Amino acid sequence: MTPVEGKLNILMAASEAAPYAKTGGLADVVGALSKALAARGASVSVFLPFYSQIDQSRFPLKSTGQTIAVPVSGRLETGEIFSHELAGVRYYFIKNDSYFNRPGLYGTNEGDYPDNAARFVFFSRAVLESAKVLNLRPQIVHSHDWHTGLIPVYLNTAYAGEPSFQETATLFTIHNLGYQGIFWHYDWHLLNLPWEYFNPEALEFYGKINFLKGGLIFADALSTVSPGYAKEIQTAAYGHRLEGVLRKRRKNLYGILNGIDTEEWDPSRDPHIASNYDTKTLQGKEKCKAALQKEVGLPVQKDAPLLAMISRLSEQKGIDLIVSAFDRMMATGAQLIILGNGDKEYEMRLEALAKEYPQQAVVKIAYDHPLAHRIEAGADIFLMPSKYEPCGLSQMMSLRYGTVPVVRATGGLDDTITQFNPDTLKGNGFKFKAYTATAFFRQVQNALSLFREKKKWRALIRNGMEGNYAWDASAEKYLNLYKRIHNKKRGEK
Incomplete structure (x- = not known):
């Protein structure tokens, strides 16, 4: 899939998106925002892991015929790229059964998977390798939460001279600062980054590696999912020990309130409920x-x-x-x-x-x-x-x-x-x-x-x-922010 002339070309990367794979609100937001952006004329590609939980009877994913090889530590891990189109959005799925063919997305009731660092190092680089082989040439790479926090890091390091990303601006969205992707320093070899990036001004966090911190420091702009939360996370009470980093970046931090998918969540036509209703038929x-x-x-x-x-x-x-x-x-x-x-x-x-x-x-x-x-x-x-x-x-x-x-x-x-x-x-x-x-x-x-x-x-x-909870206003704010950071990126060249 090549870029469409005249359309803002957006690449989204997330660990989950409704309706394919979901554990919480992150999935709802990625699915609904992508749909709203596509409805406003943007070209939107969303990258997800190919989890075993995806219902292929509902969503028949098709192989693109493209494969990638991703360095994880001293080895190359391969992935196959699958795709599916929904509501004007092209979804891509990175298939690697050793990482994603598991009962849960991140772990089980007993705890997180012990190799989550390797899983999301692989996924982050796999997104960028896939964008290259698919010739996407995104103007915006929008990554979400700690699972994709390394994408802005890699775009500024290992992929800094890559022609596919020369005019790519990055936005990193914090959905929940309480989950940061923190791993012990012995996992550093998985990232294939020089040790100079293991310092407090980059990925080091109290002696450990912090994937989310990478997104906070290396992305061109940051957003979070409400104006109130954007203010709260700059304080010690809500900053989860990253308030200092966020205060340093406050000029590039935006609070954009989420919406909901008002087509799915509509009592007047919801197929799941016993009786449809509206304000006149309570x-x-x-x-x-x-x-x-x-x-x-x-x-x-x-x-x-x-x-x-x-x-x-x-x-x-x-x-x-x-x-x-x-x-x-x-x-x-x-x-x-x-x-x-x-x-x-x-x-x-x-x-x-x-x-x-x-x-x-x-x-x-x-x-x-x-x-x-x-x-x-x-x-x-x-x-x-x-x-x-x-x-x-x-x-x-x-x-x-x-x-x-x-x-x-x-x-x-x-x-x-x-x-x-x-x-x-x-x-x-x-x-x-x-x-x-x-x-x-x-x-x-x-x-x-x-x-x-x-x-x-x-x-x-x-x-x-009677309130308005649709994505319309928020999608417009995201589009304006994308254009602002992309124009700034082009002006720096």
Whole structure:
């Protein structure tokens, strides 16, 4: 596939993208942003690992007939390039079964794969080698999170004189600074970089190698997934020991709020839910609630407020606040459904709590995309008490489905949720600042109190459903940023 004349030529690289492979919001963002950029006339190529989990009955990947050889340590690892087109985007998949034919994307419940450094060294260089053999000549290389943090590094080192990338500008997006790709220094040989780059001004990080730090230092520009998070990560509280690096690069750091795929997340035509609805037909949401209660084994009670949480079960997501406030939430008579998986300790604790309240609480330890749709449609209140949240997508999905968010005022949650005022009927949810179970439960109580005032509750629901959560505005901001950094790159030549 050669570049199309007159179109901005963008190469995306990520470890996951919906609908092919997904563990979290990164996949949703890469898939939806790529689609939105293509809809605006850009030429978009997305590179992913060829994971064994990809459903080839739905997505028949075809070999391009091209292979690559990538240096990893003192050996050459080969890869075959497959492709698939979806929504105007050309997806490329790097096939290497020894690295990607595994049960999980990054690891199992027991922990990360011990060779993740080698896996993503291979993938990062494989993307660049593939771009060469496919003659893509990208104007922009946009890499996402630590898994592709080495791509800007290699473009400035091993590929610095490569004709295919002479006018290529780089953007590196931080989706979650808490995950950095940190490996011990004995893995340095895998990177095939001179030791001079193992220093605090480059990839060295407290005696270890930090893949994400490579992206922060070597990319032409940086972005993160909400304006609030862009500010937070420059502070010690949220910077995960990289706040100094980020402050140095603050003039090249942009916060662009994520959107959601409003075609997939649309209650008026969602095929996964019991009854479609919009702001004029909210009785459809009541039918979804009854169907959800029946599906998960809760008593079908219209007047019992149904709380929900769909989340990775990790410390970041505020699961400890859920655990601490669990008994108090149950004492209100509310019902609760939690869907997610993650840390074994949290999985076991939540399951044990749910067993104490079999008529009120259900915990599903799973990743279940269709059920997630039915929960968004059937729940009354959605809980997101995150310790930190770069952007968050679930609160926007909830708003679109008329499910009222209760969130902690951090990052993208603070950017997207406005406290509801029952006097003016303005606002779209409830939020709290202090990271305590008491502060969290107080806002849950406020939501439950308003739930009984049906007229005001309907006004709150409509406020959320009428908001704009599409990628349109954010995609335009990305396009403008691409053009700015590409023009600057060309001006430097």
